[in-house]
Amino acid sequence: MSRYTSATSADRAAMLETIGASSTAELFDQVPEALRLDRPLALPPGMSEAEVFERLAELAGRNADAEEQVCFLGAGMYDHYVPAIVDAITQRSEFLTPYTPYQPEISQGGLQVMFEFQTAMSELTGLPISTAGLYEGPSSVASAGYLAIGATGRRRFVVSRGVHPHSRETLATYAEGFGAEIVEVGLKDGVTDPAALADAVDGETAAVFLQNPNFLGVIEDVEALGGAAKAEDALLVVAVDPMTLSVLKPPGECGADVALGEGQPLGNRLDFGGPSFGFFCGTEALIRRMPGRIAGETDDVDGRRGFVLALQTREQHIRREKATHNICTAQALNALAAMVHLSWLGREGFRELGELLVRRTAYARQRLAAVEGVELLHKAPVAREFALRLDAPVGPVLERCAEHGIAAGYPLGREYPEYENGLLVAITERRSKEQIDELADVFGTAISAERGEFLSHSESKSPQPQEIG
Amino acid sequence: MAATETPMQRERAQTIYEKSKPGRRAAVLPSAGVPEPPLEELIPKELLRVESPRLPEIAEPEIVRHYNRLSRRNFDLDTGFYPLGSCTMKHNPRLNERVAALPGHARLHPAQDPRRAQGALELMWLLQESLAEICGLPHVSLQPSAGSHGELAGLLLTRAYHADRGEQRTKVLAPDTSHGTNPATVTMAGYEVVKVATNGQGGVEMDDLRAKVSDEVACLMLTNPNTLGLFDENIAEIAGVIHEVGGTLYYDGANLNAVMGHSRPGDMGFDIVHVNLHKSFSQPHGGGGPGAGPIAVSERIAPFLPRPQVTRREGGNGSGPSYDLDFDRPKSIGRLRGFQGNFGVFVRSYAYILSLGADGLAEASEIAVLNANYLKARLAQGRAGKHLPIAFDRHCMHEFVLSGKPMKREMGLATLDLAKRLLDFGFHPPTVYFPLLVEEALMVEPTETETKESLDAFADAVEQILAEGEQDPEIARQAPYSTPVRRLDEVKATRQPVVRQALS
Ligand SMILES: Cc1ncc(COP(=O)(O)O)c(C=O)c1O
Numbered sequence: 001m002s003r004y005t006s007a008t009s010a011d012r013a014a015m016l017e018t019i020g021a022s023s024t025a026e027l028f029d030q031v032p033e034a035l036r037l038d039r040p041l042a043l044p045p046g047m048s049e050a051e052v053f054e055r056l057a058e059l060a061g062r063n064a065d066a067e068e069q070v071c072f073l074g075a076g077m078y079d080h081y082v083p084a085i086v087d088a089i090t091q092r093s094e095f096l097t098p099y100t101p102y103q104p105e106i107s108q109g110g111l112q113v114m115f116e117f118q119t120a121m122s123e124l125t126g127l128p129i130s131t132a133g134l135y136e137g138p139s140s141v142a143s144a145g146y147l148a149i150g151a152t153g154r155r156r157f158v159v160s161r162g163v164h165p166h167s168r169e170t171l172a173t174y175a176e177g178f179g180a181e182i183v184e185v186g187l188k189d190g191v192t193d194p195a196a197l198a199d200a201v202d203g204e205t206a207a208v209f210l211q212n213p214n215f216l217g218v219i220e221d222v223e224a225l226g227g228a229a230k231a232e233d234a235l236l237v238v239a240v241d242p243m244t245l246s247v248l249k250p251p252g253e254c255g256a257d258v259a260l261g262e263g264q265p266l267g268n269r270l271d272f273g274g275p276s277f278g279f280f281c282g283t284e285a286l287i288r289r290m291p292g293r294i295a296g297e298t299d300d301v302d303g304r305r306g307f308v309l310a311l312q313t314r315e316q317h318i319r320r321e322k323a324t325h326n327i328c329t330a331q332a333l334n335a336l337a338a339m340v341h342l343s344w345l346g347r348e349g350f351r352e353l354g355e356l357l358v359r360r361t362a363y364a365r366q367r368l369a370a371v372e373g374v375e376l377l378h379k380a381p382v383a384r385e386f387a388l389r390l391d392a393p394v395g396p397v398l399e400r401c402a403e404h405g406i407a408a409g410y411p412l413g414r415e416y417p418e419y420e421n422g423l424l425v426a427i428t429e430r431r432s433k434e435q436i437d438e439l440a441d442v443f444g445t446a447i448s449a450e451r452g453e454f455l456s457h458s459e460s461k462s463p464q465p466q467e468i469g
Numbered sequence: 470m471a472a473t474e475t476p477m478q479r480e481r482a483q484t485i486y487e488k489s490k491p492g493r494r495a496a497v498l499p500s501a502g503v504p505e506p507p508l509e510e511l512i513p514k515e516l517l518r519v520e521s522p523r524l525p526e527i528a529e530p531e532i533v534r535h536y537n538r539l540s541r542r543n544f545d546l547d548t549g550f551y552p553l554g555s556c557t558m559k560h561n562p563r564l565n566e567r568v569a570a571l572p573g574h575a576r577l578h579p580a581q582d583p584r585r586a587q588g589a590l591e592l593m594w595l596l597q598e599s600l601a602e603i604c605g606l607p608h609v610s611l612q613p614s615a616g617s618h619g620e621l622a623g624l625l626l627t628r629a630y631h632a633d634r635g636e637q638r639t640k641v642l643a644p645d646t647s648h649g650t651n652p653a654t655v656t657m658a659g660y661e662v663v664k665v666a667t668n669g670q671g672g673v674e675m676d677d678l679r680a681k682v683s684d685e686v687a688c689l690m691l692t693n694p695n696t697l698g699l700f701d702e703n704i705a706e707i708a709g710v711i712h713e714v715g716g717t718l719y720y721d722g723a724n725l726n727a728v729m730g731h732s733r734p735g736d737m738g739f740d741i742v743h744v745n746l747h748k749s750f751s752q753p754h755g756g757g758g759p760g761a762g763p764i765a766v767s768e769r770i771a772p773f774l775p776r777p778q779v780t781r782r783e784g785g786n787g788s789g790p791s792y793d794l795d796f797d798r799p800k801s802i803g804r805l806r807g808f809q810g811n812f813g814v815f816v817r818s819y820a821y822i823l824s825l826g827a828d829g830l831a832e833a834s835e836i837a838v839l840n841a842n843y844l845k846a847r848l849a850q851g852r853a854g855k856h857l858p859i860a861f862d863r864h865c866m867h868e869f870v871l872s873g874k875p876m877k878r879e880m881g882l883a884t885l886d887l888a889k890r891l892l893d894f895g896f897h898p899p900t901v902y903f904p905l906l907v908e909e910a911l912m913v914e915p916t917e918t919e920t921k922e923s924l925d926a927f928a929d930a931v932e933q934i935l936a937e938g939e940q941d942p943e944i945a946r947q948a949p950y951s952t953p954v955r956r957l958d959e960v961k962a963t964r965q966p967v968v969r970q971a972l973s
Contacts, residue, residue, distance in 0.1 A: 060573025273808030333755030
């Protein structure tokens with residue numbers, strides 16, 4: 001018996017007798033002998049709870065987390081403060097351990113949470129319809145592509161280079177399957193190039209994809225850019241950072257047909273990238289094409305108000321190959337965390353937090369741009385994240401900052417070779433003025449050290465013929 | 470039956486928005502500590518929001534009370550038996566929650582430099598190795614976020630594999646017993662689904678399969694044991710038929726809980742397997758996620774796996790091995806999602822594997838199969854045996870499917886009525902009306918973490934409901950009575966959808 005099973009030898013004997021089998025091995029008889037594993041799995045023997053804890057704690061101890069380092073990393077996931085009540089509520093058995101609410105009479109708690117969550121996301125995005133959520137941000141972008149093909153009958157996506165690289169790559173992965181061409185539109189002065197966008201959109205375009213703020217942290221003029229999509233009856237899909245929606249004009253007021261995004265900033269921990277959730281909102285016209293679960297309000301036979309999974313005829317378990325999406329298990333618990341966090345912030349707190357982020361970000365941006373060897377990658381307005389260009393190799397600078405206990409930011413070079421020494425710096429309410437000042441100091445020292453080394457290095461190297469190959 | 474309202478029924482649903490009052494609040498934020506110019510000086514006015522989103526205004530005590538009260542309107546696995554077929558509702562060890570919450574996991578930023586995330590990458594590597602061994606396939610990607618996402622990965626891998634050989638195939642075969650995500654995924658991956666019939670033993674009908682294979686077939690998607698809870702004895706032959714025409718074989722691992730340490734999909738001939746970590750590997754179901762759907766693949770599929778992959782480099786000079794993320798995979802299908810996957814789920818599932826070890830995993834499957842067969846035997850007795858016959862009468866694996874057809878014909882009770890009446894007895898009903906092949910289906914999966922006593926109590930309840938139904942079927946037809954709400958009008962919710970709270 002392991003600690004999670006209860007069959008004693010007496011139980012086994014009694015059960016086998018009822019079954020009419022002589023051993024449990026007999027029950028596996030239907031597995032052809034040649035396919036039965038004739039050895040134990042090559043895995044270590046089981047461990048006690050205390051030992052497992054120690055082992056996992058040892059592994060966790062070899063990660064530099066946001067408690068150990070001051071974290072200025074962002075790029076879609078942010079080190080926000082998650083209030084204590086989020087943990088308390090999401091760890092309740094009644095929310096943690098049921099499955100999808102297939103039996104609504106005994107799932108009113110979860111269904112009502114979905115309904116409340118849908119209301120919140122609809123409020124945030126300014127669009128009338130919200131689903132109960134998808135896996136995470138980038139695959140939600142890809143899901144919008146699938147929706148757009150169904151809604152327009154066209155197979156061409158125009159995508160801003162300001163959309164998160166993970167989203168663009170995920171969209172491309174999915175498009176390889178359902179079949180769509182992707183045209184990318186570049187950035188100019190930090191924002192999506194409006195002329196290039198207008199040129200790229202044509203009568204075959206199913207959807208235009210923007211992100212706001214874009215990956216460089218810049219606030220896009222979604223309304224103006226979206227005109228290109230409207231002109232050709234293409235859908236306008238906008239990925240948004242939910243934490244900025246208290247201060248930025250919501251996509252629903254900018255002409256978006258679909259607004260979606262990564263939900264992690266709302267009530268979810270970093271978890272090295274997941275689980276979080278993706279939110280997905282749309283116009284009334286798209287309600288029967290939306291992906292995933294949607295809770296709806298109804299009555300029971302006695303007239304009591306209640307909630308059920310609505311519009312299930314979109315979904316895989318009913319429509320099978322004609323479903324609007326294949327998703328089944330989603331991220332319900334993470335959406336609950338978001339709902340609790342938003343309730344805790346409340347209408348006023350949510351706005352105050354958004355304003356706090358904008359102001360601290362403005363301060364940090366100014367403070368860092370004043371550091372010798374640092375310039376802004378662009379001057380356009382930002383909300384909670386901004387991009388810099390360093391006059392020194394970014395890798396070693398980050399390494400020096402890490403030695404001072406600071407994760408200074410996200411290097412742009414791999415995904416944006418055009419910004420080779422670019423760095424993305426993110427601010428949350430956890431990043432105090434003092435920490436920002438400290439970052440500026442450490443950063444300055446690191447850059448000047450690297451520039452010194454860089455210069456002396458290149459001087460000594462300059463007479464040498466360059467190595468090729 | 471006179472329906473007197475229970476206290477919970479009397480308490481009518483009220484959303485948190487309806488409890489809101491202007492001026493109330495919970496959060497107190499840190500002060501900015503930096504200059505506070507008006508926002509319009511930082512961001513052009515036309516890009517700013519005018520009216521704040523109408524989030525609830527409510528203080529912390531009432532938020533806590535609201536969600537705690539809501540939670541009591543849920544049935545959950547920690548409280549009662551949850552034999553929801555195909556979903557593997559096994560116990561969720563709390564140790565796993567504790568280790569997932571360690572700051573080194575929970576507060577680790579996904580863009581952390583791999584050199585400072587060695588513990589996380591090692592954990593992912595170890596989980597990959599463990600799943601490879603359990604599945605009998607050498608290469609693993611942890612990226613997919615759930616089973617259906619793994620299925621999509623599998624078909625995109627299949628497409629890339631064929632394309633790499635200069636082939637364009639158009640069809641994917643799937644049995645008529647397959648889960649809805651299978652055909653939905655086929656369409657999403659740009660293929661056409663072709664249904665394969667089921668034979669008298671509940672397995673794939675070989676003649677039908679042979680008639681439908683051709684060099685247009687890209688893949689066969691199969692669950693084994695299948696959704697009837699039966700192991701397809703012809704699996705080696707099926708694999709041969711598919712491989713002969715050059716197709717790939719996809720294993721929907723939703724039912725892996727039947728065979729861990731007993732039989733491996735890789736040895737059965739499968740090329741690609743997804744594993745639902747929220748089923749066999751104890752990640753809590755969370756009311757509908759989160760989960761994770763890692764895939765394990767054979768050598769020939771490996772070059773196409775999603776980016777990035779975790780790699781391990783052996784250490785030299787007395788230092789240990791090191792781990793990294795490999796983005797440089799030219800044949801990769803690309804990303805399926807952001808960052809590295811649902812890492813928090815990986816932590817829980819790895820803790821589970823460490824807890825059970827090789828023997829414990831094999832024992833889990835053994836008891837899962839024993840429990841299912843025992844409950845099946847119990848339900849073959851008495852009234853259940855008469856009104857709810859087993860769909861395919863042989864030993865089952867970890868689950869089994871009953872048909873409510875005689876119950877409906879003889880007593881006028883639909884499977885739905887039985888399910889609803891079970892709610893009054895404190896049980897979560899089995900999966901109903903799936904698989905589609907079985908009329909009035911009830912799909913029962915008890916899992917290994919249930920006691921014999923729980924199984925007996927469930928069988929007794931079914932017997933009692935059927936006895937009651939013989940006397941007065943109307944009782945079950947009107948059930949449930951004791952739940953927070955009674956039967957709900959689902960048609961209305963779809964015809965006139967109200968999917969958010971109206972706010973003024
Ligand atoms: C047989 C089967 N296949 C596929 C799935 C889909 O898995 P997921 O819900 O993780 O996407 C499920 C369960 O939900 C299942 O039972």
